[in-house]
Amino acid sequence: MVVMGIDPGFGYTGYGVAQQSNGKSQIIDYGYLKLAPKDSLTARIKQFYDFFELKIKTHQVTDLVIETPFLGKNAQVFLKLGYLRGILHLLSAQNQLNLHEFSPRQIKLSVTGFGGASKEQVARAVLHFVPGLAQPKKLDVSDALAITLCGIWRSKVFF
């Protein structure tokens, strides 16, 4: 089982990849994809698709995990987030992956024990659970790792 957690965005998309075998989990890749605002929306969507298609194939990902979005103040941002989520659904179908969705609350609860944790608390918890992990430069990456860990842990019960 190889789980990839993704926190999509048109600025930075954080991701984490964890492998589980013999009851042990290991983070095998993490980082972020930065899309250039100067590129067209269409071009950025293709870059997003191509990047994650390659990650899926390289790591032989079996499960994708994403966070349930909430409607913020800006409806256009919300709609555009939908574009990237649509691409993740397509990649799941094309590569026969299971796609799991958890609420922000479930993810925070899973890694910090507190559903209302701040981004910084999530980042610290992630560092605690992944020994040897260098402090990610972006909170997007910590978030994606939290999503990944939530996916792995909940898999034991729900998947």
Added chain:
Amino acid sequence: MVVMGIDPGFGYTGYGVAQQSNGKSQIIDYGYLKLAPKDSLTARIKQFYDFFELKIKTHQVTDLVIETPFLGKNAQVFLKLGYLRGILHLLSAQNQLNLHEFSPRQIKLSVTGFGGASKEQVARAVLHFVPGLAQPKKLDVSDALAITLCGIWRSKVFF
């Protein structure tokens, strides 16, 4: 120049395809894709992608035209519409198409001369402009044809 107008939805997606050569426009295909609610969201997104990928290749489409969405009462419906729009952006990038977006008002104005026209008025105008067109069974199809016609006509000025 081959223009495909699409009015996406998880129930019915109407589409129209028009070819323009020697200054004359002709509708060469129209209809709708129905997605089954019993299928998973992921499966429906893949069906949508596969259906329109085939249409693009079959008709050698050069331009896609879509309508600017507006945020209705249901944010989740709005988000999910974004999934399908993301797929259309990806298809545009993968097939080197131009993607054009017009507001509902621009489209209605284009085919009826009145930006506040009803769906029925749009349907009648479409029938008027496409001689020999059988009355489409769904208003989704009339809407898609209106989007297509708007794309073709505006192309003379803007594309």
